[in-house]
Amino acid sequence: MKEARILIVDDEDISRENLGHILNKEGHSVVSVDRGIEALKKLEDTEFDLVLTDLKMKQVDGMEVLTRTKEQYPDTEVIIITAYATVATAIEAMRKGAYNYIPKPYKMDQVRLVVKRALEKKKLKDELRTLKRDYKARVGSPLIIGKSRKMQEINEMLAQIAPTDCSVLIFGETGTGKELIARAMHHQSNRAAARFLAFNCGAFTEELLANELFGHERGAYSGATSTKIGLLEAARGGTVFLDEIGDMPPSMQVKLLRVIEGRSLLRVGGTQSIAIDIRVIAATNKDLDQEVEAGRFRKDLFYRLNVVSLDLPLLAERKDDIPLLAHHFRRRYAKALEKTIEDISDEAMDILVNHEYPGNIRELENIIERAVALCNRGVILPKHLPQGLEKLCFTVYRHSRDHLPTLEENELEYVRWVLKRVNGNKTRAAEILGIDRVSLWRKLKRWGLTENAEG
Ligand SMILES: Nc1ncnc2c1ncn2[C@@H]1O[C@H](COP(=O)(O)OP(=O)(O)OP(=O)(O)O)[C@@H](O)[C@H]1O
Numbered sequence: 001m002k003e004a005r006i007l008i009v010d011d012e013d014i015s016r017e018n019l020g021h022i023l024n025k026e027g028h029s030v031v032s033v034d035r036g037i038e039a040l041k042k043l044e045d046t047e048f049d050l051v052l053t054d055l056k057m058k059q060v061d062g063m064e065v066l067t068r069t070k071e072q073y074p075d076t077e078v079i080i081i082t083a084y085a086t087v088a089t090a091i092e093a094m095r096k097g098a099y100n101y102i103p104k105p106y107k108m109d110q111v112r113l114v115v116k117r118a119l120e121k122k123k124l125k126d127e128l129r130t131l132k133r134d135y136k137a138r139v140g141s142p143l144i145i146g147k148s149r150k151m152q153e154i155n156e157m158l159a160q161i162a163p164t165d166c167s168v169l170i171f172g173e174t175g176t177g178k179e180l181i182a183r184a185m186h187h188q189s190n191r192a193a194a195r196f197l198a199f200n201c202g203a204f205t206e207e208l209l210a211n212e213l214f215g216h217e218r219g220a221y222s223g224a225t226s227t228k229i230g231l232l233e234a235a236r237g238g239t240v241f242l243d244e245i246g247d248m249p250p251s252m253q254v255k256l257l258r259v260i261e262g263r264s265l266l267r268v269g270g271t272q273s274i275a276i277d278i279r280v281i282a283a284t285n286k287d288l289d290q291e292v293e294a295g296r297f298r299k300d301l302f303y304r305l306n307v308v309s310l311d312l313p314l315l316a317e318r319k320d321d322i323p324l325l326a327h328h329f330r331r332r333y334a335k336a337l338e339k340t341i342e343d344i345s346d347e348a349m350d351i352l353v354n355h356e357y358p359g360n361i362r363e364l365e366n367i368i369e370r371a372v373a374l375c376n377r378g379v380i381l382p383k384h385l386p387q388g389l390e391k392l393c394f395t396v397y398r399h400s401r402d403h404l405p406t407l408e409e410n411e412l413e414y415v416r417w418v419l420k421r422v423n424g425n426k427t428r429a430a431e432i433l434g435i436d437r438v439s440l441w442r443k444l445k446r447w448g449l450t451e452n453a454e455g
């Protein structure tokens, strides 16, 4: 077993030295003290795996060492060793969480064995905690969909900077996934087991901002009837996501900078500085360089936050990801609405891929949510998509930016689309197209579509 940290508490010199000798020989690192009060001090400074304590000592006795250890460091195991063993004290010790109770005089082997077992238990507990933390981190982590080159770059950056604990500034238009990326960064960091708290800096007046971020002391102002812990304090050990940082009023920017640099804050109305331990991830859809230039955003805060920056692309700049995202949202909303919706038709997907998405991924998500709601079962079709989207399809239908369609190609697509809408009824189609049936038939023949068009 790997070296363990053991604290021995005994007021009798010989007994203490003996025990220390045995455990040192086992390869453990041992600290010995002769008074209970000393033991409590040591416990505050160092993390121990195991405490071996005598029972009868002046001032702070072994029972108190046991109680305090279990209260403050529940994972640390405690063994009581005593020359005054009684059934009553043994029961009390076990009830208070002692691992074992050894009466003096003891045999060396007995102590070795009990210590070994106690340390094994401690190790198991530690492992379990690590497993739980990893599990929690994995389960809570959001799924980032996207295989486009831009998304791959972002994922690589994410993996690289997540564990570093440095401040990050995320730029991106509305709905590009700023919060999602910030959450993922938290989950891939060493802070994953602690909290991720998101805060919208644009949604509050200055006074409320201070109140929410820093908290207040009781009586800080009329109405402050109790102490309030602010967000920056509550996120201890975790990550704070400051959304729309570009909208934070300048006077708050100064205060925030001071807190981040000093790693401590004063609650509103408070005089005592409180240490904070957070990672800050900020986001904005404004051009902060420009805001700095215009004097609306403080340069020093900008540099403090912008240790690393991430630029999220528009959805229109990574159209390859649209099918993946669309299916991802289809599955999510079909499950949420308890519907069986297995696919998105090619026509519907073409329309989706060619739309421009001013609202980015959130807009796509909303479109799919709506389509799933309108579609009863089976496949999402163009008719389940919002009207405005459909119109677009004839100008850029099926064609990438590199290949702009000819008039004829466009005509072909449009005629096919109309035929589909009217279930192949050529008379209806010709009416809609504003040509006679014979002209339509000729076109179809030229395109080799006469067979298909019959149905
Ligand atoms: N790569 C992605 N994979 C899966 N879902 C995504 C992805 N990016 C964004 N989303 C989803 O799109 C929606 C919008 O993302 P998010 O809220 O993170 O955007 P935002 O940039 O913070 O937007 P806003 O500026 O409007 O606050 C969310 O529901 C999010 O889960």
Ligand SMILES: [Mg+2]
Pocket: 178, 179, 243
């Ligand atoms: Mg957001």
